Amino acid sequence: MADQQNRKSKTSRKASLDSVRPKKPPRDDEYAQQPPPPTPPSLPVSEYPTARALHAYTAESADELDFKKDDVLDIISDLSKGWWYARRHRGNKLGYVPSNYVLLNNAEVTQQPGWMEITRSEADKLLLQPGLPEGLFVLRPCSVGCYSISLRVKHPTKPNFYSVQHYRMSITSAGLFCISPEATFHSVGELLAHYAQTADGMACKLMKPFPQPPPPPPADLSQLEVNRDCFVMLEVIGHGSFSEVHQAKWNNSIFVAVKTLKPNMEAEQNFIQEARLLLKAHHPHVLQIMGVCTDREPLYIVTELMTNGSLLNYLRKDKGVLLNIEHLLLMKMQLVEAMSHLESLRIVHRDLRAANVLVGEDARVKLADFGLARELDDAGVYTGQGEKFPAKWTPSEAVTKGRFTAKSDVWSFGVVMWEIVTYGGVPYQGLQNREAVELVSKGYRMPNPHGGHIRCDPSLYQIMLDCWSASPEKRPTFAKLKDQLKAYAAEKHRASRRRV
Ligand code: ATP
Numbered sequence: 001m002a003d004q005q006n007r008k009s010k011t012s013r014k015a016s017l018d019s020v021r022p023k024k025p026p027r028d029d030e031y032a033q034q035p036p037p038p039t040p041p042s043l044p045v046s047e048y049p050t051a052r053a054l055h056a057y058t059a060e061s062a063d064e065l066d067f068k069k070d071d072v073l074d075i076i077s078d079l080s081k082g083w084w085y086a087r088r089h090r091g092n093k094l095g096y097v098p099s100n101y102v103l104l105n106n107a108e109v110t111q112q113p114g115w116m117e118i119t120r121s122e123a124d125k126l127l128l129q130p131g132l133p134e135g136l137f138v139l140r141p142c143s144v145g146c147y148s149i150s151l152r153v154k155h156p157t158k159p160n161f162y163s164v165q166h167y168r169m170s171i172t173s174a175g176l177f178c179i180s181p182e183a184t185f186h187s188v189g190e191l192l193a194h195y196a197q198t199a200d201g202m203a204c205k206l207m208k209p210f211p212q213p214p215p216p217p218p219a220d221l222s223q224l225e226v227n228r229d230c231f232v233m234l235e236v237i238g239h240g241s242f243s244e245v246h247q248a249k250w251n252n253s254i255f256v257a258v259k260t261l262k263p264n265m266e267a268e269q270n271f272i273q274e275a276r277l278l279l280k281a282h283h284p285h286v287l288q289i290m291g292v293c294t295d296r297e298p299l300y301i302v303t304e305l306m307t308n309g310s311l312l313n314y315l316r317k318d319k320g321v322l323l324n325i326e327h328l329l330l331m332k333m334q335l336v337e338a339m340s341h342l343e344s345l346r347i348v349h350r351d352l353r354a355a356n357v358l359v360g361e362d363a364r365v366k367l368a369d370f371g372l373a374r375e376l377d378d379a380g381v382y383t384g385q386g387e388k389f390p391a392k393w394t395p396s397e398a399v400t401k402g403r404f405t406a407k408s409d410v411w412s413f414g415v416v417m418w419e420i421v422t423y424g425g426v427p428y429q430g431l432q433n434r435e436a437v438e439l440v441s442k443g444y445r446m447p448n449p450h451g452g453h454i455r456c457d458p459s460l461y462q463i464m465l466d467c468w469s470a471s472p473e474k475r476p477t478f479a480k481l482k483d484q485l486k487a488y489a490a491e492k493h494r495a496s497r498r499r500v
Pocket of ligand 1 (some may be wrong): 043240309368369
């Protein structure tokens with residue numbers, strides 16, 4: 001029985017490999033006039049590219065070559081074809097081998113400095129980041145069995161204007177590597193060394209592979225300055241009090257979001273401050289700033305594009321309603337990571353709402369809109385006077401005394417948790433801002449929204465209530481909230497496994 005199963009799994013594995021096998025040149029018995037396979041030219045063995053077998057292969061006809069996994073082969077024929085004519089070192093036998101069962105030794109490009117398993121647009125995104133030097137490059141896959149060099153190039157006349165050029169690397173029929181047919185190399189290493197010495201037709205020399213781990217973002221805003229001519233503005237995707245947000249194409253390659261400030265001297269300071277704090281707050285769950293244009297009006301803040309827009313709309317739309325409890329919990333956990341990071345940097349956001357959280361392609365959430373964010377003083381306080389604030393998300397001490405601390409953000413986080421579990425519900429529904437503020441100051445708290453399609457068990461609701469403690473000191477820190485949510489998630493996971 002076990003034997004039968006073994007045979008079966010072997011057959012099905014073979015069948016799945018067969019489906020991706022390249023087409024072999026027609027066999028003699030199919031076409032009588034077909035000439036026999038070419039005899040290998042009489043070059044010393046070492047002149048041929050060598051390859052290692054990735055899988056064992058059993059010959060299915062006389063012109064094919066059997067090999068075991070890890071057998072070493074010299075590849076004698078044209079490498080651009082699907083089946084290669086090869087010499088197996090073990091036993092010095094000749095025959096055809098399926099090219100996708102073997103790996104060329106000198107194709108071990110993945111070991112080269114600068115190798116990254118990324119796409120062309122990811123390379124664009126990486127290399128367009130401001131503050132990086134010219135000549136930085138990435139070596140990456142481009143299509144099956146083929147590679148490209150992506151190179152950061154400076155515009156010859158325009159300041160702060162960089163682009164990314166992509167050079168496809170080909171493998172000649174003799175197994176040599178080249179960017180242009182005039183210069184061929186035995187290995188990728190030799191090719192890279194050549195273009196590090198001379199541009200030889202490329203836009204510039206290969207100066208340095210993209211560092212791993214990636215370099216930290218620039219420390220100050222001036223290094224983030226990019227040339228506004230590299231943007232093509234597309235549709236408007238959002239409006240603010242003083243700004244407009246456009247989708248834009250950067251350098252004709254990647255899509256970004258560009259926030260433009262309507263001319264207004266007073267708001268300019270705030271806009272710069274927003275960009276500065278966004279830069280300082282760099283984190284996987286904080287919107288990534290990619291550049292600024294401050295040379296003239298209108299000022300721009302360039303950020304990554306979050307294709308699913310604001311969390312509030314996302315939760316309210318069908319996609320949001322279809323999100324399951326685990327996903328909602330994951331969003332809260334991602335957000336608390338970002339807030340805990342801000343807490344450690346002593347930055348207070350002051351406008352934490354689901355409308356100011358953005359959702360990316362993969363439903364990952366990121367904290368955005370740092371328009372009201374401020375740095376805290378040594379006592380951990382920012383005192384705001386006469387500034388706007390989101391009343392239903394702001395605790396009493398901030399409303400009445402203008403006293404903002406990390407704990408006022410914790411209060412807001414409790415309201416965001418409530419927005420998330422209610423799929424974008426309106427807090428204190430039916431109440432005006434003033435009425436809600438007054439009720440809250442008298443001790444009213446929103447009840448547990450659990451019921452219907454809304455799931456909020458008592459322990460989750462208790463976390464919200466803790467965030468809404470009247471006394472800021474009694475509210476948990478974000479670091480503690482992070483632990484509490486992790487523990488809650490672990491408990492949920494255990495409970496679901498018990499049910500199964
Ligand atoms: P407000 O004055 O209301 O605080 P604002 O001027 O600060 O607004 P943002 O909140 O930053 O502007 O952006 C307004 C809207 O634009 C967002 O709600 C969102 O829908 C959209 N938006 C902003 N940035 C991005 C982005 N990077 N990707 C996708 N959409 C975005």
